[in-house]
Amino acid sequence: MVLLGGLLPAAASAQDDDPRVGLEPGYFPWSEASSNLDLLDNDPRVAPFDAPPGNFGFVNSDLAFTGDHAIVGSFNGFQIYDISDQTNPVLRSSFVCPGGQGDPSVFGDLLFISVEETRGRIDCGTQGAPGAVNPERFRGVRIFDISDLDNPVQLPGVQLCRGSHTHTLVTDPDDPHNLYIYNSGTAGVRSPLELPGCENAALTQAPVTSGNPTQWRIDVIKVPLDAPEEAEVVSQPRIFTDPATGAFNGLQNTLPGALHPSGTPYSPLPNTNTCHDVSAFPEVGLLAAACQGNGILLDISDPVHPVRLDAVSDPNFSYWHSAQFSNDGTKVMFTDEWGGGTAARCRVTDLPEWGADALFDIVDGKMEFASYYKMPAAQTSQENCVAHNSSVIPVPNRDIYVQAWYQGGISVVDFTDTANPVEIAFFDRGPINSPNPSGLNLGGLWSTYWYNGYIYGTEIARGFDTYGLLANEQLTANEIEAASEVQLDQFNSQLMSELVAAPSFAVVLANLDQVVRAADIDAKTADKVRQAVDKAEKLADKGETASALNQLNNAVSRVDDSAGQATLKEALLDLIDALS
Numbered sequence: 001m002v003l004l005g006g007l008l009p010a011a012a013s014a015q016d017d018d019p020r021v022g023l024e025p026g027y028f029p030w031s032e033a034s035s036n037l038d039l040l041d042n043d044p045r046v047a048p049f050d051a052p053p054g055n056f057g058f059v060n061s062d063l064a065f066t067g068d069h070a071i072v073g074s075f076n077g078f079q080i081y082d083i084s085d086q087t088n089p090v091l092r093s094s095f096v097c098p099g100g101q102g103d104p105s106v107f108g109d110l111l112f113i114s115v116e117e118t119r120g121r122i123d124c125g126t127q128g129a130p131g132a133v134n135p136e137r138f139r140g141v142r143i144f145d146i147s148d149l150d151n152p153v154q155l156p157g158v159q160l161c162r163g164s165h166t167h168t169l170v171t172d173p174d175d176p177h178n179l180y181i182y183n184s185g186t187a188g189v190r191s192p193l194e195l196p197g198c199e200n201a202a203l204t205q206a207p208v209t210s211g212n213p214t215q216w217r218i219d220v221i222k223v224p225l226d227a228p229e230e231a232e233v234v235s236q237p238r239i240f241t242d243p244a245t246g247a248f249n250g251l252q253n254t255l256p257g258a259l260h261p262s263g264t265p266y267s268p269l270p271n272t273n274t275c276h277d278v279s280a281f282p283e284v285g286l287l288a289a290a291c292q293g294n295g296i297l298l299d300i301s302d303p304v305h306p307v308r309l310d311a312v313s314d315p316n317f318s319y320w321h322s323a324q325f326s327n328d329g330t331k332v333m334f335t336d337e338w339g340g341g342t343a344a345r346c347r348v349t350d351l352p353e354w355g356a357d358a359l360f361d362i363v364d365g366k367m368e369f370a371s372y373y374k375m376p377a378a379q380t381s382q383e384n385c386v387a388h389n390s391s392v393i394p395v396p397n398r399d400i401y402v403q404a405w406y407q408g409g410i411s412v413v414d415f416t417d418t419a420n421p422v423e424i425a426f427f428d429r430g431p432i433n434s435p436n437p438s439g440l441n442l443g444g445l446w447s448t449y450w451y452n453g454y455i456y457g458t459e460i461a462r463g464f465d466t467y468g469l470l471a472n473e474q475l476t477a478n479e480i481e482a483a484s485e486v487q488l489d490q491f492n493s494q495l496m497s498e499l500v501a502a503p504s505f506a507v508v509l510a511n512l513d514q515v516v517r518a519a520d521i522d523a524k525t526a527d528k529v530r531q532a533v534d535k536a537e538k539l540a541d542k543g544e545t546a547s548a549l550n551q552l553n554n555a556v557s558r559v560d561d562s563a564g565q566a567t568l569k570e571a572l573l574d575l576i577d578a579l580s
Contacts, residue, residue, distance in 0.1 A: 018033075018376070018377040019033035019035075020033045020377035020379075020409065020426065020428040021377050021378055023428065023429065023430030023431070024430050025382065025430050025431045025432070025433035025437075026429075026430055026431075026432070026433060027053065027432050027433060027434040027441075027443075027461070027462070028044065028462070030429045030430055030432075030462070031429065031430040032427065032428065032429045032430070033426075033427075033428050034425075034426065034427040034428070035425055035426050035427075036412070036424065036425035036426075036469065036470045036471075036472045036474075036475065037410065037412065037425045037426065037427040037455070037467050037468070037469060037470065038467060038468045038469075038470055039427060039465060039466075039467055040086060040087045040454070040466045040467060040468050041086075041087055041088055041089060041465070041466040042459070042462060042463055042464070042465050042466075043081070043089055043091065043463045043464045043465075044462060044463040045058070045060065045461075045462075045463045046091070048076065048094070048096055049074050049076055049077070049079060049094060052434065052435050053432050053434060053435065053441040053442055053443050053460075053461040054435070054436075054441055054442045056075060056100070056442070057075050057076060057098065057100075058074065058075060058076050059074065059075055059442065059446075059460045059461065060072055060073070060074050060446060060458040060459060060460050060461075060463070060464070061073040061074055061075065061101055061102045061103055061446055061447075061458065062101075062102070062103040062104060062166075062389065062446065062447050062458065062493075063104070063447045063449055063456060063457075063458050063493075064104040064105050064106045064111075064490075064491065064492050064493075065083075065106070065449075065451045065452075065456075065488070065490060065491040065492075066106045066146070066489070066490045067489060067490070068082060068083055068084040069081060069082055069083060069092065069149060070083050070089065070451075070456055070464070071104045071106060071111065072104075072458055072464055073101070073102035073103050073104045073113065073114075073458070074102045075098065075099075075100040075101065075102050075117075076096060076097075076098050076102070077094065077095045077096040077097040077098065077102065077124070078094075078095055078097070078102060078104055078111075078113060079091060079093070079094045079095075079464075080092045080093045080094070080095075080149055081464055083454075083456070083466070086453075086454045086466050086468075087466070089464060089466060092149060092150065093149060093150050093151075093152075095124075095144075095152050096124065096126065097113070097124035097142070097154075098117075098119055098120065098121075098124070098126055098128075099115035099116070099117050099119060099120025099121070099138065099139070099142075100115070100116055100117040100119075100120070101114050101115075101116055101164075101165055101166065102114065102115075103164075103165075103166050103167065105167065105168070105169050105181075105492045105494075105495070106146070106490050106492060107169055107179055107225075107490070107492075108225070108490075109145055109146055109147040110143060110144070110145065110146070110179075110223070110225075110228055111143070111144040111145075111146045111152065112141050112142065112143055112144075112167060112169070112181065113141070113142040113144070114141060114142075114163075114164035114165060114166055114167050114183075115138055115139055115140060115141070115142055115157075115163060115164055116139055116162070116163030116164055116165050116185065116186070116187045117139070117163070117187070118134075118137060118139070120137060120138045120139055120163075121136050121137065121138055122136055122137070122138045123136070124154065132191060132194075133191050133193045133194045134194065135194070137194065138157065138159065139159065139160060139162075139163030139164070139187070139190065140157055140158045140159040140160035140163060140164050140183075141157055141158045141160070141164045141167055141181060141183060141221060141231075142154060142157040143155040143156070143157045143158075143223070143228055143229070143231060145228075155228055155229045156229045156231075157231070158181075158183075158221050158231050158232060158233060159195055160183055160185055160195075160219055160233070161185065161189055161190050161195055161197065161198035161199075161214040162185025162186065162187050162188070162189055162190070162214060162274065163185050163187045163190075164183050164184070164185055165184050165185060165186040165187065165276065166184045166276065166277045166278075166494075167181050167182065167183045167184065168181070168182045168184075168277070168278045168279065168280055168287075168492075168494040168495060169181060169280070169492055169494070169495045170182055170280040170282060170287070170300060170303045170495065171280075171282045171495070172282065172303050173282060173283070175303075177224065177225055177226065178222055178223060178224055178225060179222075179223040179225055180220060180221065180222055180223070180303045180304070181219075181220070181221040181223060181231075182218060182219070182220060182221075182275075182278050182280065182287070183218060183219035183220075183221060184218065184274060184275040184276055184277060184278065185214075185219065185274060186274055186276060186292075188200075189214045189215070197212075198214050199211060199212055199213050199214055200213070200214060200215075201213035201214070201215050203215070203249075203253065203255065203271055203273060204249070204253070204255075205249075205253045205255065207242070207245055207246075207247035207249065207250075208247055208248045208249045209245070209246050209247055209248065213248065215248075215249075215273040215274065216238055216240050216241075216248035216249050216272075216273050216274075217236045217237060217238045217239070217240075217248070217274075218236065218237055218239060218274065218275055218278075218289075219233050219236055220233065220234055220235040220236070220237065220303065220304055220306075221233055221234070222234040222304070234304055235304045235305060237305065237306050239289070239291075239296065239298060239306060239308050240272050240273075240291070240294075240296075240308075249272075249273065251272040251291070251293060251294045251296075251311055251313070252270055252271065252272045252292075252293030252294050252313050253271055253272070253293070254266060254269055254270045254271050254293060255269075255271070256269060260318055260338070260354075261315060261316055261351075261354070262350070262351075262354060266318045266319075267318060267338070267339060267340060267343075268292070268318060268319040268337070268340050269292070269293075269318075269319070270292055270293035270294075270313070270317060270318055270319060270320070271292055271293050272291050272292050272293035272294045273292065274291065274292065275289045275290060275291040275292070275296075276290050276291065276292055276319070276320065276321050276322065276337075277289075277290050277321060277322040277323065277494065278290065278323060278494065279322070279323045279324055279325060279493075279494045279495075279496060280300060280494065280495055280496065281325050281329045281496045281497070282300065282303075282495075282497070283329070283497050283498060284329035285299055285300055285301040286298065286299065286300065286309075286325070286329060286362075287300045287306060288323035288324075288325060288332045288334070289323065290320040290321050290322050290323045290334050290335065291320055292319055292320055293313060293320065294311045294312060294313050294320060295311070295312045295313075295314075295320050295323065295332075295334040295358070295360075295367065296308060296310070296311045296312075297309045297310040297311075297332070297362065297365070297366075297367055299365075309365040309366070310365060310366045310367050312360070312367050312369070314336075314358060314369075316336070316351075316353045316354055316356075316372075317334075317336040317338075317358065318336055318337070318338035318339070318354075318355070319336060319337045319338060319340070320334055320335075320336065321334075321335045321336060321337035321387065321388070322334070322335045322337075322388070322389060322390075322494075323335075324390050324391070324392065324401055324493075325392075325496050326392065326399040326415070327392050327394055327399060327498055327499055327500075328498055329362070329496070329498070330361065330362055331359065331360065331361055331362060331399060331415065331418055332359075332360050332362060332367060333357050333358065333359050333360070333373075333390070333401065333415065334357065334358045334360070335356075335357050335358075335387035335388065335389075335390070335403075336354070336355055336356055336357075336358070336386070336387055337355070337386050337387065337388065338354055338355035338386055339355065339384070339386050341384060341386060341388065341406060342384050342440075342442060343384060343386070343440075344379065344380065344381045344382070344383055344384060344385060344440060345384075345385055345386040346374070346375060346377075346378065346379040346383070346385035346386065346405065346408045347378060347379065347380070347381060348378035352372060352374040352376070353372045353374070354374075355374065355385075355386040355387055356372045356373060356374035356387055357372065357373045357374065357387050357390075357403065357413075357421075358371075358372055359371050359372070359373065359415055359418040359419075359421060360418070361418055370418035370419045371418060371419050371420065371421060373411075373413055373415070373421040373423075374387070375403075375405045375408045375409070375411050375423075375426070376423065377408075377426075377428065379407060379408050379431075380431055381440065382431035382432075382433070382438070382439065382440050382441070383406070383407035383408065383431045383432075383440065383444070384406045384407050384440060384442055384443070384444055385405055385406050385407050385408035385444065386405065386406060386408075387403065387405065388403070388404040388405060388406055388445070388446060388447070389403075389404050389446060389447035389448070389449075389493065390402060390403040390404065390448065390449075390493070391448070391449040391450050391493040392450065392496070392499065393412065393450045393469075393483055394450075394483045394486045394499035394500070394501065395475070395479045395480075395482065395483045395510065396479070396482050396483075396500075396501065396507055396510050396511060396514075396567075396571070397416075397510075397511065397514055397567050398414060398416045398479070398514070399414070399415045399416045399418075400412065400413065400414050400415070400416075400424070400475075401413055401415065402448045402449070402450055402455050403448065404444075404445040404446060404447055404448040404457065405444070405445065406443070406444030406445060406446070406460070407429070407431060407432070407443055407444035407445075408428065408444065409426060409427050409428030409429060409444070409445060410425075410426060410427045410428070410445060410448050410455070410457065410467070411423050411425075411426050412424050412425035412426065412455075412469070412475075414474070422474070424472070424474040424475050425469060425470070425472075425475070427467060429444075429462075432444075432461060432462075441461070442460060442461065443459065443460045443461035443462060444459065444460055444461075445457045445458065445459055445460075445465070446458045446459070446460050447493070448467075449491070449493050450483070451488065451491050452484070452486075452487050452488060452491075453480075453483070453484030453487075454466055454467065454468060455467040455468070455469065473517075476510065476513040478506055478509035478510040478512075478513050479510040479513060479514070481506040481510070482501050482504070482506040482507045482509075482510040483501070485501040485502065485504055485506055485507070486499045486500070486501050502578070503571070503574040503575040503577070503578040504575065504578075505533060505536070505537040505540075505575065507571050507574075507575070508533055508568070508571045508572055508575055509530070509533060510571075511567050511568040511571040512526065512529060512530060512533070512568055514567075514568075515564060515565055515567075515568050518564060520562070520563075520564025520565055521559075521564065521565060521568075525558050525559075528555075528558050529555045529558050529559065529568075532551045532552065532554045532555040532558070533551070533552065533555055533572075535548075535551045536548040536549075536551035536552045536555070539551065540579065545579055548579060549576060549579055549580065552572055552575060552576050552579070553576065555572055556569060556572045556573065556576070559572065
């Protein structure tokens, strides 16, 4: 505490020039601060998805994308926005279907929604499902046919013992006929009278080796793509088991009352009895799982039978919440949702390793810790703030993610060097002051995802946001354009694949900008290369391909094979091949 007291004045001083500090409270309108991010549009929630801040029955949750549409999850159902005009998204349709948490995923014409609350009903009714046992209750993964976006049709879903807090789609490169869903259920266990096979167990530090408790496992659902109505649980892997003792509860088993390094009790509790959220990277056969008390790396080459490769823990982490691989799957970032997302955890007294991101390099199937990253501007006690959902921005040769911090706003972070992550853009609003003018009113960005050239965000209370990245000395217009050339038909942030732009002039110029930024090329040579590439682009636009190729070969002749220029040369040669 003496050390902390000595550090606080310096920390406060470092915040003085950050425009995010001291923003005036407001709901509509709000105060804001930004750097290298432009808020292009905000669409407030409208009935029947609107309610005063703090009403958890109507908050916005996660996001998924299909074509020119964003699907915005909600504890009250889901909404579909037409985003063909990114500066003016239009609400196309809404589907009321209460049950929380409402996280969506899309695959082809199928939409999957997580449901965990006891009020969830099979028929999507709003009257709830009272009683300890109710045959009309639905807790699990809903499945919708969205071939007609204006008229989604609910198919039989999959009922689960702990419902579905979140879920992740997993594809198998060797099995194109089926889709797999890894379910994370974090709620209470259902009665076996309501769903046969459910078995509740007390959390304990004593080894659990008998019975078939619902805790200490995950659900793997198989969805036949030709018959999604036949989706079913096909395995329930006990990925936390101690291989030496066979104990199901073989990882972290912190019990209530244990103290966080802040001196307050852990909340939520880092007790690994399920996973909160997982991210799959089928191309490399890996899945990163944030499992309350541990970060876990799994081999999913056989998605029905995942195998644990590594598990890490950290006393600074209260609740391993979500995971995000780098674009090539060689790094992974885990978030800590200290405070559960409803508490102020970005105050000047909260150390940067609390409620933060933890960055790891993946080496030979093991995770090696590199550093923490936390949004650096202190927020007030009126703002729920902690690390939440993110996605990769596919800038060539760089590892960049965009991260939501609830009422801490957005950070865009370069983690190419995992030991030294750097914030390169941000956006933040002031605290929400309604309905309680002086207290904490729940709000902020739940998810911020890059999709086809833009960043989209679900603001828990204020609606649906669209952002554009602005060029700056840390991220050039060419780098943004190269990332924007990666165009996807659909996007689910937790189902990852390597996103690489096809050879183009923007990719070449992005590589050149990076070489210049790193001082790996002299100014004269860089100017000559840029002039040649600019001429080549103009010639190519006029259909004069042969002359364009001559200019590109001229540029290649000026670039050497040193480590600093190798990627630039490769990008030039790839473009020459593409144009030839």
